[in-house]
Amino acid sequence: MDEFHFISTMLAPLATDKGALGLKDDAAVLAVPADQELVITKDAISAGVHFIGDEPPELIARKLLAVNLSDLAAMGAKPWGYFLALMLPSSSDEKWLAGVAAGLKAAQSDYDISLMGGDTTCTRGPLALSVTALGLVPKGGALLRRGATAGDGIYVSGTLGDAALGLAIAQGKLPSNDFLLSRYRLPQPRVALGKALRGIASACMDISDGLMQDLGHLCAASGVGAEVRYADIPLSDAGSKLATHESVLAGGDDYELLFTVPAPREARLVAAVKNAGTPVARIGTIREGAAVQAFDAQGREIILARKGYSHF
Amino acid sequence: MDEFHFISTMLAPLATDKGALGLKDDAAVLAVPADQELVITKDAISAGVHFIGDEPPELIARKLLAVNLSDLAAMGAKPWGYFLALMLPSSSDEKWLAGVAAGLKAAQSDYDISLMGGDTTCTRGPLALSVTALGLVPKGGALLRRGATAGDGIYVSGTLGDAALGLAIAQGKLPSNDFLLSRYRLPQPRVALGKALRGIASACMDISDGLMQDLGHLCAASGVGAEVRYADIPLSDAGSKLATHESVLAGGDDYELLFTVPAPREARLVAAVKNAGTPVARIGTIREGAAVQAFDAQGREIILARKGYSHF
Numbered sequence: 332m333d334e335f336h337f338i339s340t341m342l343a344p345l346a347t348d349k350g351a352l353g354l355k356d357d358a359a360v361l362a363v364p365a366d367q368e369l370v371i372t373k374d375a376i377s378a379g380v381h382f383i384g385d386e387p388p389e390l391i392a393r394k395l396l397a398v399n400l401s402d403l404a405a406m407g408a409k410p411w412g413y414f415l416a417l418m419l420p421s422s423s424d425e426k427w428l429a430g431v432a433a434g435l436k437a438a439q440s441d442y443d444i445s446l447m448g449g450d451t452t453c454t455r456g457p458l459a460l461s462v463t464a465l466g467l468v469p470k471g472g473a474l475l476r477r478g479a480t481a482g483d484g485i486y487v488s489g490t491l492g493d494a495a496l497g498l499a500i501a502q503g504k505l506p507s508n509d510f511l512l513s514r515y516r517l518p519q520p521r522v523a524l525g526k527a528l529r530g531i532a533s534a535c536m537d538i539s540d541g542l543m544q545d546l547g548h549l550c551a552a553s554g555v556g557a558e559v560r561y562a563d564i565p566l567s568d569a570g571s572k573l574a575t576h577e578s579v580l581a582g583g584d585d586y587e588l589l590f591t592v593p594a595p596r597e598a599r600l601v602a603a604v605k606n607a608g609t610p611v612a613r614i615g616t617i618r619e620g621a622a623v624q625a626f627d628a629q630g631r632e633i634i635l636a637r638k639g640y641s642h643f
Numbered sequence: 644m645d646e647f648h649f650i651s652t653m654l655a656p657l658a659t660d661k662g663a664l665g666l667k668d669d670a671a672v673l674a675v676p677a678d679q680e681l682v683i684t685k686d687a688i689s690a691g692v693h694f695i696g697d698e699p700p701e702l703i704a705r706k707l708l709a710v711n712l713s714d715l716a717a718m719g720a721k722p723w724g725y726f727l728a729l730m731l732p733s734s735s736d737e738k739w740l741a742g743v744a745a746g747l748k749a750a751q752s753d754y755d756i757s758l759m760g761g762d763t764t765c766t767r768g769p770l771a772l773s774v775t776a777l778g779l780v781p782k783g784g785a786l787l788r789r790g791a792t793a794g795d796g797i798y799v800s801g802t803l804g805d806a807a808l809g810l811a812i813a814q815g816k817l818p819s820n821d822f823l824l825s826r827y828r829l830p831q832p833r834v835a836l837g838k839a840l841r842g843i844a845s846a847c848m849d850i851s852d853g854l855m856q857d858l859g860h861l862c863a864a865s866g867v868g869a870e871v872r873y874a875d876i877p878l879s880d881a882g883s884k885l886a887t888h889e890s891v892l893a894g895g896d897d898y899e900l901l902f903t904v905p906a907p908r909e910a911r912l913v914a915a916v917k918n919a920g921t922p923v924a925r926i927g928t929i930r931e932g933a934a935v936q937a938f939d940a941q942g943r944e945i946i947l948a949r950k951g952y953s954h955f
Contacts (some may be wrong), residue, residue, distance in 0.1 A: 356864070360681070380767060463775040536669050
């Protein structure tokens with residue numbers, strides 16, 4: 332299949348925003364509303380590292396968009412659109428490309444976003460993809476990692492550790508479980524919750540590399556420490572049967588929101604969470620200093636062999 | 644070298660725009676001035692396809708930025724910043740990474756841009772990189788591919804075909820020549836010229852895949868045909884000695900601007916070009932219809948075996 336034919340027949344119909352110029356130009360031209368700021372994030376994934384490689388193309392495309400929208404959610408932004416770079420091995424046939432386009436279309440429909448541009452090219456290596464996602468947030472309203480202060484409650488959305496167990500299942504290391512597998516295969520970016528947390532959370536990020544490592548980044552950006560109570564971390568029914576300290580505290584790929592809330596705003600948090608429809612749970616407290624620690628039900632510190640992922 | 648250490652020591656110093664948040668957050672938060680539109684382009688390159696692989700890392704980084712800035716120049720935009728995704732093979736050592744950072748720094752200094760975010764990860768395949776470049780243009784002022792009408796002059800900047808000859812030299816197929824090699828290795832995005840063409844060019848794009856193929860895209864977007872006079876195409880001294888119809892009309896990687904100008908604006912073009920400091924030459928005329936043709940000095944049509952690059 333020819334590059335230009337693929338773009339005009341499968342990708343151009345996804346470019347619904349008029350700033351994308353039908354994918355017919357050198358670049359997109361976008362008008363950002365005067366009362367909004369632009370939130371931009373960029374990720375890259377490649378087969379054998381971020382996914383196994385034999386997943387259906389629909390799922391690879393949907394997951395890549397979900398992961399990027401999770402970054403936008405972590406900033407409190409409303410998703411707007413995305414740019415896609417596809418680096419295709421020579422084995423990519425028309426059916427496979429149609430699968431990618433179908434996955435993009437499904438994600439666009441879920442999150443009301445438009446393809447805006449990108450690049451389609453080939454590679455001598457395994458499949459690789461990169462997405463640049465754009466969102467909008469009212470001026471000054473973005474949620475940042477900095478801003479947590481001693482005494483703030485530490486919260487997470489959803490349940491933790493499911494995706495790490497799902498990955499182990501996908502690798503054949505644990506018996507199959509559809510729920511856990513789906514949590515690994517297709518994260519649900521917490522877009523509505525992120526928007527609801529504007530003006531409430533003092534700091535926010537998403538958990539992609541493991542709770543304790545990511546909390547460490549939030550604390551470093553805010554210049555504070557943290558105390559997490561393991562027993563208060565929300566687990567799914569399926570996840571709780573297989574959970575270990577490592578899967579819950581250091582497992583990656585959950586894409587839940589991790590955020591802090593000052594005590595005076597807790598009542599507003601309850602109302603906001605109810606509207607957003609995503610459960611949240613308080614798992615600890617921001618402390619002075621730099622120590623980021625987790626404690627078990629007996630008050631003993633939990634020491635992990637590794638805190639989370641590093642990509643090289 | 645650890646991922647987070649690489650980011651904090653080598654990349655964070657390049658994030659000079661405050662919207663980049665020191666690369667410490669999930670995304671960048673950018674304030675677009677109310678009277679400007681945002682121009683965005685995204686490219687991906689991988690070793691063995693877009694570059695040979697043994698080039699110095701400084702040069703790979705600089706060329707990738709140059710190519711993206713060329714897309715911004717083609718829209719008449721002023722470059723603002725960029726997001727970088729690095730997909731690194733396990734052989735990437737600290738010295739190599741420092742080379743990439745040095746190349747980015749040099750390009751930032753040349754074009755007054757800032758790193759704004761991105762992703763650093765590993766790959767099981769060859770090195771791959773993706774850049775998303777952002778520029779600004781006054782509202783409604785972007786140069787598009789559509790807009791050319793019959794009678795408009797067709798112009799190009801600089802000289803054509805040099806990069807295709809430079810690639811042949813790099814591949815050992817032609818004897819060495821520093822000028823031609825440098826034209827392939829490090830394109831010069833025509834940023835000043837692109838800005839100067841606002842309000843003058845009726846259509847514009849950059850030549851990355853070969854003159855006739857790219858002119859075909861411009862004509863398709865504008866709903867017109869074109870007639871090119873081969874003898875009027877500007878060649879460099881070194882290039883003219885080795886030029887073939889193929890290298891000049893179908894050679895890629897020149898990254899010169901290709902644009903059209905209605906006759907009443909030709910006087911303004913002369914003044915604008917003088918200020919921008921980049922020579923331009925008229926090479927033909929936009930015609931009604933859909934035929935995009937090149938003619939030799941005897942008025943015979945030049946038929947090419949292939950018009951330009953397709954990436955798969």
